[in-house]
Amino acid sequence: xxxxxxxxxxxxxxxxxxxxxxxxxxxxxxxxxxPNTQAxxxxxxxxxxxxxxxxxxxxxxxxxGLAVGATINRRSVFARKNYFYPDLPKGYQISQYELPxxxxxxxxxxxxxxxxxRIGITRAHLEEDAGKSQHEGVGVSTIDLNRAxxxxxxxxxxxxxxxxKEAVAYMKKIHTLVRYLGICDGxxxxxxxxxxxxxxxxxxxxxxxxxxAELKNLNSFRYVEKAINLEVARQIDILEGGGTVVQETRxxxxxxxxxxxxxxxxxxxxxxxxPDPDLLxxxxxxxxxxAVRASLPELPDDKALRFQxxxxxxxxxxxxxxxxxxxxxxxxxxVALVPSDPKLVANTVMGDFSASLNKDNLDIANSRxxxxxxxxxxxxxxxxxxxxxxxKEVFEAMWAEGLEADAVIExxxxxxxxxxxxxxxxxxxxxxxxPKQLADYRSGKDKLFGFFVGQAMKATDGxxxxxxxxxxxxxxxxx
Amino acid sequence: xxxxxxxxxxxxHLARLELDAAEIPRYVDSLSSILGLxxxxxxxxxxxxxxxxxxxxxxxxxxxxxxxxxxxLRQLLQANAPQVDAGLYVVPKVIE
Numbered sequence: 176x177x178x179x180x181x182x183x184x185x186x187x188x189x190x191x192x193x194x195x196x197x198x199x200x201x202x203x204x205x206x207x208x209x210p211n212t213q214a215x216x217x218x219x220x221x222x223x224x225x226x227x228x229x230x231x232x233x234x235x236x237x238x239x240g241l242a243v244g245a246t247i248n249r250r251s252v253f254a255r256k257n258y259f260y261p262d263l264p265k266g267y268q269i270s271q272y273e274l275p276x277x278x279x280x281x282x283x284x285x286x287x288x289x290x291x292x293r294i295g296i297t298r299a300h301l302e303e304d305a306g307k308s309q310h311e312g313v314g315v316s317t318i319d320l321n322r323a324x325x326x327x328x329x330x331x332x333x334x335x336x337x338x339x340k341e342a343v344a345y346m347k348k349i350h351t352l353v354r355y356l357g358i359c360d361g362x363x364x365x366x367x368x369x370x371x372x373x374x375x376x377x378x379x380x381x382x383x384x385x386x387x388a389e390l391k392n393l394n395s396f397r398y399v400e401k402a403i404n405l406e407v408a409r410q411i412d413i414l415e416g417g418g419t420v421v422q423e424t425r426x427x428x429x430x431x432x433x434x435x436x437x438x439x440x441x442x443x444x445x446x447x448x449x450p451d452p453d454l455l456x457x458x459x460x461x462x463x464x465x466a467v468r469a470s471l472p473e474l475p476d477d478k479a480l481r482f483q484x485x486x487x488x489x490x491x492x493x494x495x496x497x498x499x500x501x502x503x504x505x506x507x508x509x510v511a512l513v514p515s516d517p518k519l520v521a522n523t524v525m526g527d528f529s530a531s532l533n534k535d536n537l538d539i540a541n542s543r544x545x546x547x548x549x550x551x552x553x554x555x556x557x558x559x560x561x562x563x564x565x566x567k568e569v570f571e572a573m574w575a576e577g578l579e580a581d582a583v584i585e586x587x588x589x590x591x592x593x594x595x596x597x598x599x600x601x602x603x604x605x606x607x608x609x610p611k612q613l614a615d616y617r618s619g620k621d622k623l624f625g626f627f628v629g630q631a632m633k634a635t636d637g638x639x640x641x642x643x644x645x646x647x648x649x650x651x652x653x654x
Numbered sequence: 655x656x657x658x659x660x661x662x663x664x665x666x667h668l669a670r671l672e673l674d675a676a677e678i679p680r681y682v683d684s685l686s687s688i689l690g691l692x693x694x695x696x697x698x699x700x701x702x703x704x705x706x707x708x709x710x711x712x713x714x715x716x717x718x719x720x721x722x723x724x725x726x727l728r729q730l731l732q733a734n735a736p737q738v739d740a741g742l743y744v745v746p747k748v749i750e
Contacts, residue, residue, distance in 0.1 A: 210740070227717075317743065320743070454708075455710060
């Protein structure tokens with residue numbers, strides 16, 4: 176039945192801008208400070224205070240806009256979004272409504288089948304974050320206002336995604352981009368990057384969108400995928416049972432693995448937006464936009480394309496290696512040391528190296544093996560000192576014990592045997608010891624070739640040069 | 655311009671004000687009359703005039719440099735709070 180339904184998803188991503196101070200006040204934004212030590216009179220909404228806009232916030236939003244091919248509105252307006260909640264002391268959140276700073280952009284995502292899909296970005300607007308509430312006490316909630324007034328850019332997509340996987344691919348792409356641009360640290364555990372998903376389903380081929388539910392505060396890629404899939408199944412169930420989907424806000428509960436309604440319909444939100452009289456319209460000069468444009472780094476898509484052209488990588492490999500600026504820089508540092516085989520470098524970086532980082536939960540900055548050290552290891556494969564298989568063993572020792580590749584190779588005697596005479600002697604001995612297999616092979620049992628390779632590798636502790644061994648075996652075993 | 659009782663109740667809810675049933679007709683009258691006064695403005699011809707976001711439009715929003723300038727005033731500010739605990743503001747529970 177579900178094959179008849181099409182999923183429609185739009186995402187609202189909140190990225191915390193990596194400024195030192197808040198969007199409208201001089202309070203610090205550092206994460207993890209003692210509660211309420213970074214909330215001043217402006218953040219607390221005391222009477223008589225005035226917000227003053229942080230210049231860096233404007234620059235960062237413009238940077239994002241230019242990176243997604245959007246228009247930087249030369250005039251944008253801050254508005255008040257009114258609602259009551261204890262973590263919002265002013266009774267309104269300063270946001271942008273009719274005239275956001277960034278309008279109309281797009282981003283291409285790579286689909287599983289290798290094709291790309293363009294996702295529209297409706298707008299990106301600036302706003303302040305609210306404080307943080309906790310509800311663990313009996314009959315009380317507690318409020319930390321350190322986060323109140325932290326600058327956010329809210330990135331609103333078009334309803335262009337058709338599956339949870341596409342939504343995750345888009346979210347990852349935005350995550351990569353904001354980190355490349357240096358405008359957000361992307362730390363999802365700390366809430367610096369989070370997402371709401373608008374999800375609806377419609378009959379395949381239908382023009383009109385179905386009624387949507389908004390899934391709130393999805394703070395990991397995995398949760399985004401799970402929550403969307405759960406919500407899609409729930410909506411299809413309702414519709415196939417003859418019911419109607421209610422437009423509402425739903426919360427994903429990771430522990431129970433379900434979505435549930437947060438606010439009832441009677442309390443439909445009425446935010447009564449109006450221009451904030453405390454803030455004048457923000458006017459941006461062309462010269463400012465051009466200066467920001469000139470400051471853009473090489474963007475992930477451009478870098479991935481260059482990796483394909485310059486290093487001969489597949490689109491998939493190029494995508495993996497450019498997923499973060501740090502990973503891309505690391506890869507290029509290693510390639511600089513082994514320019515003759517960028518593909519082998521890519522396999523090593525994406526393989527053993529990335530696996531070890533993940534296993535030990537490290538990022539590149541505190542990797543146990545440096546680019547220079549990895550470059551030496553890969554060079555030893557290229558110059559035939561060791562085989563690729565032995566390189567794995569060397570890498571493990573480098574990672575675990577902090578050793579240099581050459582030291583491991585020498586101390587463990589892992590140097591590859593490339594002496595045709597020595598390998599030939601090994602082969603002769605194996606042939607003499609296995610007359611039956613030799614006879615069978617010569618009478619047409621080709622599969623036994625692998626047996627001789629295995630015996631030879633065993634006899635040399637895996638150190639025989641594989642290509643040379645193959646050539647010699649073929650010659651000697653021939654009838 | 656006349657507001658209904660239901661609209662008055664809605665506005666009161668948004669403002670988190672509790673109104674007696676007896677008070678509602680009074681607010682229907684007084685708020686409707688305020689809106690009536692403001693609606694006089696609708697008689698002005700505004701064809702071709704771009705909406706303004708601010709009476710001082712034409713002036714530009716000033717920006718400040720991204721620098722931390724506020725000291726930690728927690729002790730002073732929390733002296734105004736009815737209840738604090740371990741540096742946190744304590745309020746009646748807001749979710750079930």
